[in-house]
Amino acid sequence: MNYPNGIINNNNKEINYKNRGMTLESELNESNEYYRFINKAYIYKKPTPIKITKVDYPSRNKAIIKEAFFTIPSTTDYNGLYRGKYIDFEAKETKSKTSFALTNIHEHQIKHIANINNNGGIAFLIVRFTTLNETYLLTADDFLSFLNNTDRKSIPIDFFRNKGYLIKDSYKPIIDYLKVIDNIIGGI
């Protein structure tokens, strides 16, 4: 690893931190890797949940999955540890310029976010409006209060602009979302 030059070796492929056009997921993965590197937080993306239905064992130690299906996640994609606290969030991109469709977050995930929020964990969403190039952190409190007070099928961009925290691109990490969390739980 070679962070001082802003370049890491990841799967034998060099990644330049200044490259734009990355997906939110890859930017979060790199940011989380950086947080681990500087011993700031231990937050990981969970593997994609799948149901495996067919596996071949061509030799003793090699298994090839020959058939599997994507399954609906019951929890959020990211969780981990920061400042002794349990962190849990979901991250989504939308091309819309006006709103974030609630179909992006499954019912199970909403319940999970509420459970974490009610039990001392720090839960939130990170939503990127890719066309606008605006990325927001929305706390579980604000997200859940929106859901409880509306029948709308989407969250308007103005709700994010009013209630969310705009996360500006930075260099290291690319998405410094823990700075927002510091704001929320109080500075160190």
Added chain:
Amino acid sequence: MNYPNGIINNNNKEINYKNRGMTLESELNESNEYYRFINKAYIYKKPTPIKITKVDYPSRNKAIIKEAFFTIPSTTDYNGLYRGKYIDFEAKETKSKTSFALTNIHEHQIKHIANINNNGGIAFLIVRFTTLNETYLLTADDFLSFLNNTDRKSIPIDFFRNKGYLIKDSYKPIIDYLKVIDNIIGGI
């Protein structure tokens, strides 16, 4: 769900809690489901990490994974939230009557356990000696101190008997490992 009778509907299959001969993994999954049901803790097993190399899309909303490979996990299998704290552990079974081979825990996982332990999380192993029918919780502190003080390639059963916490089978949940955690972090 139908917990009061000790039976849940899981994938359309009825499971009786009193059945023995279950794997440690399925017992932990049921125990975690019970903890969630009584709103005690939110701890999940992470999906198995795989690398997907081929996907078919026979129709717009159906994707079938046609080729994928199991990858080495960089973290532990289980994590979540309990009493406002971050919980993180790995669970393993062994048929050995005398020791637990350290090849069961990957180098990355050991580093992860140390990082969590050093940053205010609660990390541990749950190891079942299936032949002996003994299941132990071993704290990260004891696990890491063993590793630091030996060149052995396995942890003898006596180390678990001396330093670990024996988890006896119970009814609900089957494996009440959070009782041990209460002991360690102090009763409620």
